[in-house]
Amino acid sequence: MRIKWFSLVRITGVLLVLTYHFFQAKFTGGFIGVDVFFTFSGFLITALMVDEFAESNQFRLLAFYGRRFYRIVPPLFLAVILVLPMTVLVDHDFVTNIGWQVAAALGFTTNYFEIATGGSYETKFIPHLFVHTWSLAVEMHFYLLWGLTASLVAKMSRYRSASADEALVQFRKLLITLATLLATGSFLAMNLGAVGLTDFSPVYFSSVTHSFPFFIGCVLGILSGIRYQLTAFKWVSQHCPRNVAIGLMILSFSGLVILGDRLKFDRLQTYQQGLLAATLLAACMIYGARLLHDQTPTISEPRWMTFLADISYSVYLFHWPLYVIFSHRMSNWVAAILTTGVSIGLSALSYYVLEPVIAGKPVHIFQCNVNWKKLRLPTMVAIVLLGVNGESVVKAAPPVSTLEQNLWISGIRQDVNLIQSTHTAILANTGPVTTAGEKTKVHVPTGVSIIGDSVTLGTRDYLGQHVANSTIDAEGDRTMNLADQVLIAQQRNHRLRQDVVICIGTNALDGYRVQIMKLIDALAPGHRLIFMTPYNAQAQSDWNSSKLAVFEWTLPAKYKYVTIADWEKVAGQHPAVFAGTDGVHFGGVHAGDVLYAQVINQALKVARTKPCK
Known part of the structure; x- marks a missing residue:
């Protein structure tokens, strides 16, 4: 079941991030786009967990991990092997320590790698090409922890309940309690950990301090759900006027834009209030979209909207290294436009062709059926060539700039x-000293x-x-x-x-x-x-x-x-x-x-x- 208008949430997140990266000096707080993604991921993943448990009275952990793997890893791998050859366009300093950057990105540890090496989007030195994959690391850590938690809670709920309905109630109660505790603990860790810092990257990048948006999204997902809503939220969905839902989305979006304009990375209030405010606004926008879905049964999302939402994750992956490379070869506006165009093209290729083929699904391109058998040879040749090139880039990279x-x-x-x-x-x-001994x-x-x-x-x-x-x-x-x-x-x-x-x-x-x-x-x-x-x-x-x-x-x-x-x-x-x-x-x-x-x-x-x- 696809919820209409969630596409607007995804698009909002990616627009905030791109605007921040392209025009960092003017749109100083656009990094909150990541918190929009985090909140949405927590909501969607947990709502689907509730749906699965409601339908089957169980939660399949390995299947969950498998879906996350196929969605996250292929476009990440594609982004890495396509970006490395393009480093010939920039100074050799830009591939400093690139081997460790790639290892951290593919190993989902970029956030702690950046903390250890003093990295930042607002670094004083050469920016890391894969610094943006810190958010994937935090997201993957959340999936591993929350997936395992949901699996244990599902087993406990079945064991303690006499019926499937009772088990579902227990499942929801335990999950919402844990999500609330984890959200509170994470936010307090960021709030207190930011005190006294002049460089806030450690609390911004850490999975411990920056996971509260996921868990706030989890709470909303458990309450409002997708197929299986709580009675109170189902009543609101049925009786909420369409204009109220639209108004909630517009107000939330406007609030996010204002925060994006006002917040700054190097201000304490960003970490004590700003990121929490962005998360709550994202949650309001998500709920507004959920309400609007039920109020527009005969209206479909525009095709351009679903397209941009589908490729938003891959655009996020491609845009940063491409922008770093292009912005050092041309003016900022040209680099921003070229980065956006190339990122959309590569993201469409990844989402509509490579990812489904890797997952074993048939693909239709210009009325032609494409499957792994047809793409196996050219794909393997391309991967080998790109891999050899990437290895040479890594070996030639200087240890320090x-x-x-x-x-x-x-x-x-x-x-x-x-x-x-x-x-x-x-x-x-x-x-000599004086007579006074001085x-x-x-x-x-x-x-x-x-x-x-x-x-x-x-x-x-x-x-x-x-x-x-x-x-x-x-x-x-x-x-x-x-x-x-x-x-x-x-x-x-x-x-x-x-x-x-x-x-x-x-x-x-x-x-x-x-x-x-x-x-x-x-x-x-x-x-x-x-x-x-x-x-x-x-x-x-x-x-x-x-x-x-x-x-x-x-x-x-x-x-x-x-x-x-x-x-x-x-x-x-x-x-x-x-x-x-x-x-x-x-x-x-x-x-x-x-x-x-x-x-x-x-x-x-x-x-x-x-x-x-």
Whole structure:
């Protein structure tokens, strides 16, 4: 039994995700499309479980796993082997560690692989081609757990009941209790686990913290059902006006779009309220579609709607790696359009031809019957050729990207320099003491102290050679409050030089104003302060990094010893420096090294015409 208008739920989910990936800087919360899919999967799977138990007084676990396998694995395998040859279109860095990515995708462990490797859709480095399969991992974990749970509950219900009707009641009661407990536990784990995080990927990717949408869908599936509804829900389905059902779907859809526009991946409220709100709206939309199905017995879904719904899963699989590849070869709009077209074509091939053939079902293509016997030879040849190509791509893939390698080497050299400078400072401060037993007054050393984040770390070697008499302390993911700690530590150890350059801001937190003022207050007399404005090619005016740059420009008027180095402006004038990067880092790109050093040196010239603090 196919429920009409469920297609709109699937289409909504895939549209939210595609819009987020294509226009991440503008539609910042579209990742909730995944929660729409999760909620719908929980609803549909559990409603079908109830139907099966109502009809046969049992639940066939192996048959359930088999259906999930044939629906999930073939298009995933097809996506992997078709994408790998296309990596020739992009820089070699894009296949970094590709073997582990493929293994994680096919082994349904991508979510924990991404947690372990620091992956994210909003990664600061080269995006993983199969990062999006994290959701398949969570979904597969749900199917394994919930299928086994339903099987055990079915056996228990039969054992404890005297009749089939009583067993069905027991089956529903036990499932809804377990689903409610699991949904509550998962949501609380996300809500509490997100506290104190600056990178929310661990709670977003985890099967433990992000499975509550499935179980909320399960509760709805048990209550409203498909064939076998509870009496109260059956009465509502029979008496609910059509316009009410339509209105519920429209309001739910509108709410999801608003959330997609407002939520941000790096905000705590997204994980404490936002994802739950998206899940509840998805549940309302699902129930609205369920009601509308019963109110439109003579109306059929448009063919385009069922087509898009049928291929939505495969479109999700294909679109991300294709978009990553295309977007680094052409403009974003062209890449988005091409990605959508190619994804739909490959998804239709997978859903209407390959998947049914693999499952042993006949296929009709242009009035011709196609079966496995006819497709066996060309399919096997294609798989072998693609497999050989994929193996060569995996073997040739570098273990780390050029940018990551550059950062690691720079970090090691920085640690060596820090040890040497600390040793020198210790020797310098063991000199004569006064009669009172105190050390002689330590003067502020001349030169430049640069305190930066991963952008600075990536160009550290070049800076050290082209910013005279400078020391550099840079670290990935450093925020302004951490820069304050570095500054204080260097002052305490008498290593902070006269001109202090703060190259922090891309990872700006909400309290950036307070953090900057604490840093200014902590700066001892005898120093000048230079703030380097942050640059992110994707940043919008409401991003913290953008607002921080605006605030930094107000400081020189209040503090004569403060100067601004306008990296934001200069970097924006040279987009070629960031070609093929994340729009923030340029480590290893010589032109970027040169520009970065020039901006700092120009600001130092201006700063040295001003007084010290």
